[in-house]
Amino acid sequence: MPAPHWPAPTAATPVSATVPLPGSKSVTNRALVLAALADGPGVVRKALRSRDADLMVAALRALGARLEPSGETAASVDWHVTPGPIRGGAAIDAGLAGTVMRFVPPIAALADGPVSFDGDPHARKRPMGPILDALRALGARVDHDALPFTVSGPLTGGEVTLDASGSSQFVSGLMLSAARFAKGVTVRHVGPPVPSQPHILMTVQMLRAAGVTVDDSEPDVWRVEPGPIAAQDVTVEPDLSNAAPFLAAALVTGGTVTIPGWPRATTQPGDALRGLLTSMGAAVRHDDGDLVVTGTGEITGIDADLREVGELTPTIAALAALAATPTRIRGVAHLRGHETDRLAALATEINRLGGDAEETADGLVVRPRPLHGGVFHSYDDHRMATAGAVIGLRVPGVEVENIATTAKTLPEFAGMWAAMLGAR
Numbered sequence: 001m002p003a004p005h006w007p008a009p010t011a012a013t014p015v016s017a018t019v020p021l022p023g024s025k026s027v028t029n030r031a032l033v034l035a036a037l038a039d040g041p042g043v044v045r046k047a048l049r050s051r052d053a054d055l056m057v058a059a060l061r062a063l064g065a066r067l068e069p070s071g072e073t074a075a076s077v078d079w080h081v082t083p084g085p086i087r088g089g090a091a092i093d094a095g096l097a098g099t100v101m102r103f104v105p106p107i108a109a110l111a112d113g114p115v116s117f118d119g120d121p122h123a124r125k126r127p128m129g130p131i132l133d134a135l136r137a138l139g140a141r142v143d144h145d146a147l148p149f150t151v152s153g154p155l156t157g158g159e160v161t162l163d164a165s166g167s168s169q170f171v172s173g174l175m176l177s178a179a180r181f182a183k184g185v186t187v188r189h190v191g192p193p194v195p196s197q198p199h200i201l202m203t204v205q206m207l208r209a210a211g212v213t214v215d216d217s218e219p220d221v222w223r224v225e226p227g228p229i230a231a232q233d234v235t236v237e238p239d240l241s242n243a244a245p246f247l248a249a250a251l252v253t254g255g256t257v258t259i260p261g262w263p264r265a266t267t268q269p270g271d272a273l274r275g276l277l278t279s280m281g282a283a284v285r286h287d288d289g290d291l292v293v294t295g296t297g298e299i300t301g302i303d304a305d306l307r308e309v310g311e312l313t314p315t316i317a318a319l320a321a322l323a324a325t326p327t328r329i330r331g332v333a334h335l336r337g338h339e340t341d342r343l344a345a346l347a348t349e350i351n352r353l354g355g356d357a358e359e360t361a362d363g364l365v366v367r368p369r370p371l372h373g374g375v376f377h378s379y380d381d382h383r384m385a386t387a388g389a390v391i392g393l394r395v396p397g398v399e400v401e402n403i404a405t406t407a408k409t410l411p412e413f414a415g416m417w418a419a420m421l422g423a424r
C-alpha cells in the first residue's frame, strides 16, 4: 500500500534554525570510486548515508573492493576501503542514481568478466548513449544503449569524442576510472554546451588530489594520464545542494537559517546559492565557516541561467512560485533527463496548486499567482519532494506525495525539516 501523503508543515512564524547537513552525494560517490581504484587502502570520512551512496557502496563491493564502516550515525559513516582486483560476473543496481549509472560502467570495463547493470523503471529512460558509445570506442563491448546493459572489457583507453550536453556525468564517469586504462583517456566534447561544469571541475580536482595528471587547459577537452590513483584519507564536505530547501525556508518565512561548515572554497554547485538567494532578496553572510541566510518574507523573481547548477532548479522554481515578481530560468534543457523530466514536473505541480508556470525550450517561466493547497507529486525525485515542502511553508494544505523519495540523498529530510520549524 502506498504511504500516505506528507502534509507539508506551514510556518506560522519566521524560522530561526541551524541546520547541519550530511555529506555531499557528489563528493561521496567520487571519493568511494577513487578509493576503490586506488593503489592501497584508504578512508572516506563523513561519507553520506543515503540511497545513492548505498548503491555505490554495493556496486563497488560487487566489483571486488572491501568497504568497512566505522563511526556510523544516521546520516554519515567513515568507509575504510581496500581495493581488490576488479571482478566480473556482478549485477549492479544503479537505482535512479546518475552517479552509479555513469561512474561505474567504466570500472566494469576493467573487470575480468562481463558486468550487468539495471536500475529503477525511470532509470531506463535516463540518457546513457554517449558514455556507452565512448566505452565501445575505447575498446569495451556494451550490448544496449540504455539500462539495462552489460559491459564486457577489456578496454585500453585512448581518445574519444562525445556529446556531453545531456549530462556532465558522461565526462566525469570516463575520467574517474581513466588513470587505470592502459592509455588513459582524452575526452573531447562536441555539441551544445556541457552542463554542470563545477561537477566536472570537482572530478578534475579530486583526481589531482589523488596524484592523477589531468589536463583541462583546452575548453571541452579533458586528458587523464594513465598511472596510479593514490590511496587517501579524505573527508566529505556537507551537501550544499541539499542546503537549498532549508535556506529557501529563510526567504519564504522571513527568518534566518544557518548552515555550519560551509566551505570557503568548493566545486559544489550549491555554493551558487549565495548569489542566487541574494538576488531573490535574502541577506547572505559567510561567517566563520557558517553560511547565514536571512529573508524578508518577500521573494524577488530572477532571470537566471542555471546550466552550471541545474540541480538547484527545483528549489529556485519553488521560490519563484512564491515570489512577488516573475522568474525566468534558462540553460537547463538537460533537466529533462534527470530523475524525472524536471521542467515538465515543476510546471505541472506548480500549476496544479493554482500557480502560473510554463515550460520553455530550455527552462521555465514562473509568474506570480496565489497558490492553494493540493497534492504535490514527487515523481520519485528527491528534489521535487523538497520543492513541495518549500511551497508548503507558505501555502496551507500542500501534501507531498512520496516524501520518502528524499532518501536518494537525504534520508533524514522530513525529521530535519520538522526540527528546523520546531527550532523557532
Ligand SMILES: O=C(O)C1=C[C@@H](OP(=O)(O)O)[C@@H](O)[C@H](O)C1
Residues within 6 Å of the ligand: 025, 026, 027, 098, 099, 166, 167, 168, 169, 172, 195, 196, 199, 310, 311, 334
Ligand atoms: O557529477 C555529479 O555528481 C552530478 C552532476 C550533475 O549531473 P548533470 O550534468 O547530468 O546535470 C548533477 O545534476 C547531479 O546531481 C550530480
Ligand SMILES: C=C(OP(=O)(O)O)C(=O)O
Residues within 6 Å of the ligand: 096, 097, 098, 099, 311, 338, 339, 383, 409
Ligand atoms: C540530477 C541529480 O542526480 P543524479 O546524480 O542521479 O543525476 C540530482 O541529485 O539532482
